């Protein structure tokens with residue numbers, strides 16, 4: 001009770017301080033994805049307020065630049081993008097239009113969070129007939145916490161650049177992030193131990209970092225090329241090629257065609273799992289860690305049913 005009263009007093013003090021002291025204003029962090037907003041909240045704690053330009057159930061591959069985005073970026077102290085060409089269709093235009101030079105590439109408030117990510121699926125050559133392929137490899141690194149560690153480091157670097165007074169605080173949070181990521185992955189790798197080498201057909205290669213870390217093999221994809229909807233012929237080919245010996249479940253993102261995914265799952269005789277593609281897209285998935293756990297649990301439930 002005493003403690004409760006004390007924290008209430010402290011809270012009131014903090015709130016009143018932040019109201020009267022402009023030096024206490026939080027840093028405005030604008031990100032392209034909800035996942036990077038969650039990362040920035042973890043590393044920046046009470047020093048930041050975050051805003052994601054895309055909503056949790058929007059496929060950030062295919063957005064359009066809007067005046068609202070330009071206003072948001074104009075007021076940002078720090079801008080964080082996913083990188084690896086994920087937002088190439090819209091973010092260059094937003095950055096061109098803003099007068100806020102600090103958040104443009106090369107500015108101190110600009111963070112490409114993908115720098116240093118150990119990328120998978122980096123194509124050796126790029127052809128026009130490869131679909132919407134990413135030259136830097138699979139950009140969906142936030143779905144697996146250990147893979148995302150360089151992103152957390154890039155965000156800490158960015159925060160320290162614009163707010164060096166709190167560098168110890170950001171570095172402490174970063175250290176905690178790294179430790180928690182590793183613990184979490186180890187815990188789930190142990191749970192997936194009996195399922196090593198299990199096959200999955202995915203719709204889009206969205207969850208591949210986490211699947212790979214958990215020992216699940218992506219044997220094929222419903223979209224024949226990234227960004228290309230499946231033809232009837234491609235679906236028929238999947239059904240003739242795979243059975244439930246080879247494939248244990250089908251995994252899709254909620255923004256893709258559920259009917260075609262269900263047809264593939266039914267044809268093979270396995271469960272269709274709808275994954276949570278971003279932080280905030282499923283109940284309880286409100287951080288990078290709970291996003292991973294929600295997806296891992298969904299897959300485990302399908303495998304152990």
Ligand SMILES: [Zn+2]
Pocket residue numbers: 061139140204205206226
């Ligand atoms: Zn993608």
